[in-house]
Structures are given as structure tokens and as C-alpha cells.
Amino acid sequence: RAKNQGKNRVQLFNQDIADTLDRRQLIEQKLNHTLALQTFELAYMPILNTQTQRIEAVEVLLRCPHLSAEGIGPDEFIPVAESTGLIRMIDLNVIEQALERLVYYQREFGYQGRFCINISASQLSNDLFAANVGSLIYRFGVDPSKVEIEITETSMVDSSQKSMELLGQLKNLGVRLSLDDYGTGYTAFNQLLDYPVDCLKIDRSFVNELGKGDGERPPVVDIILALARWKQLEVVAEGVETQEQFQYLRQTECQMVQGFYFSKPLNQESFEAYLTEQVSLGKALAS
Numbered sequence: 001r002a003k004n005q006g007k008n009r010v011q012l013f014n015q016d017i018a019d020t021l022d023r024r025q026l027i028e029q030k031l032n033h034t035l036a037l038q039t040f041e042l043a044y045m046p047i048l049n050t051q052t053q054r055i056e057a058v059e060v061l062l063r064c065p066h067l068s069a070e071g072i073g074p075d076e077f078i079p080v081a082e083s084t085g086l087i088r089m090i091d092l093n094v095i096e097q098a099l100e101r102l103v104y105y106q107r108e109f110g111y112q113g114r115f116c117i118n119i120s121a122s123q124l125s126n127d128l129f130a131a132n133v134g135s136l137i138y139r140f141g142v143d144p145s146k147v148e149i150e151i152t153e154t155s156m157v158d159s160s161q162k163s164m165e166l167l168g169q170l171k172n173l174g175v176r177l178s179l180d181d182y183g184t185g186y187t188a189f190n191q192l193l194d195y196p197v198d199c200l201k202i203d204r205s206f207v208n209e210l211g212k213g214d215g216e217r218p219p220v221v222d223i224i225l226a227l228a229r230w231k232q233l234e235v236v237a238e239g240v241e242t243q244e245q246f247q248y249l250r251q252t253e254c255q256m257v258q259g260f261y262f263s264k265p266l267n268q269e270s271f272e273a274y275l276t277e278q279v280s281l282g283k284a285l286a287s
């Protein structure tokens, strides 16, 4: 009996692996398909200034309709895109679409903020990446200072010569750089000194713990804000979900916030409605 049970367990285990492989295959197939048909979509998430509560930037987030229909979002499909190498094409696709939209929203809606675009860690070893971004910026004629590239802190852990070179090349294009999900990687504080970044995005796990501490130690958010002040970096707190979290961040002079408390990622149509409202609000405030 014991032997049989062992065998069943092995079968179950094999079944799990098979399911995982099926799922990965499904994701890969849908990603290829979406890339070929050019049917990736973008979602737009406002980033607000804590003092004025007005829109300062927008984070562009990738959406794959064929996969979201199956309940699969970027947290699951991006790693598959990375392991298959598809991510290089996908990221460029996103940048191209985002720049085209940025120009459009500037022209048609009077949008004046930045567009923040995520890139995968694997671009850090892609020799052509900066040149590709440069030619897209040139093609659309966008002001590079309105473009911000987000790189996750975890991807900077090795901080090889090559990654540092790439960051330098991007800075030379005039774009802004930010370290995403800051605090979850293990970059030493002194290492941060070497990165040519403009902004830290505090990971939402630290925003989430605000107000839940026992007062025994300072919130991680405070430590990151002190570090940023000392390095003269801007800060965005991610994942703000409550009024209390927002009040805290505003008082501690965190410049920017983003999260469900203000807005979920918006599809194109909702984003346009949001922009119209914001722009007329701005005009009303200015006049």
C-alpha cells in the first residue's frame, strides 16, 4: 500500500508539472499570436502629485486581451515572455505604442505629464536597446524628458558593467530612469549612489504595512524617503489603497503617489475621459 501511495504521489506530481507546462505553452502561443496580430493593449495608471493631487505622470501597463480572458495577467505572462525571449520584441512594441499615444494625448488633450514605461531586466544585456529607444523617440519627435523608463530593482542586483553602460546610454538620450519595486531587491544603499536614476518607486508591500506597525521600528517607507532626500531623488509610492496611507505619505513629503485609492489602471476610453476631466480642471484652476 505504502508503495502504491508513493506512486500516486509521483503521478500527482507529474500531473502538476504537465499542467504547468501546458499553461506555459498556452501563454507562449497566445503571446506569439498577439505579437503577430499586433493586438497588445495598454492600460494607463495615473501618478499624482501628493500636494496638488493633480496628474504628474502616467504608468503604461501592458495588457494581453487573449490572456486576460483566461485570467492571466502580466505578473504571470511577463516571466514566460522573459524565458522565451519574446519580451525583447514585446517591450519595443509597448514603447512604440506608448510614444505614439503620448504625442497624441499631448496634441489632442493638452496632456503635459510624463509617460512611464516598464522594461524587462533582460534589456539590460541587449546591446541594441538604447539605440532602438533612441530611434523611436526620434521617429515620434517626443521630448525625451517626458519619457521615463522603469527598471525593477531586482534586475539591478548584479549591476554589471554592461547594465551600468546601458543606463548611461539611456540617460544620454535624455529620458528619465526610475527604480521600480524599490526595497524588494537587495541593492546596497551605497550601490544606489552609482545608479544614474531620477526616481525611486517604493514597492507597494511597504505602503501596505503603513499604520500596521507596532512602533518598534520606523516604517520602511520613512527609511526610503530619507535615503531619497539625501540622494536628491524623486519618490513615487506605489499601491496606495487607503486615505490613511495617502495622508501619511503626504505628511512625510513623498512627492508622488499611485494606487487604487486614486485610480485603477484605465483602458484607453476611460483614460481619455479622465484626461478630459483633469485638463478642464487644470484650466479652471489656472483661470
Ligand code: C2E
Pocket (backbone or CB within 6 Å): 060, 061, 062, 073, 074, 075, 078, 087, 091, 094, 118, 119, 120, 150, 180, 181, 204, 238, 239, 240, 241, 258, 259, 260, 261, 265
Ligand atoms: P509594476 O511595474 O510594479 O506595476 C504596478 C502593478 O501594481 C500593476 O499591475 C498595477 O495594476 C498594480 N497596482 C498599482 N496600484 C495598486 C494598488 O493600489 N493595489 C494593488 N493591489 N495593485 C496595484 P499589473 O498591471 O498587473 O503589472 C504587473 C507587473 O507586470 C508590473 O509591475 C511590471 O513589472 C510588469 N509589466 C507591466 N507592463 C509591462 C511592460 O510593458 N513591459 C514589461 N517588461 N513589464 C511590464
Ligand code: MG
Pocket (backbone or CB within 6 Å): 059, 118, 150, 180
Ligand atoms: Mg512599473
Ligand code: MG
Pocket (backbone or CB within 6 Å): 180, 181, 201, 203, 238
Ligand atoms: Mg512597481
Ligand code: MG
Pocket (backbone or CB within 6 Å): 181
Ligand atoms: Mg511589480
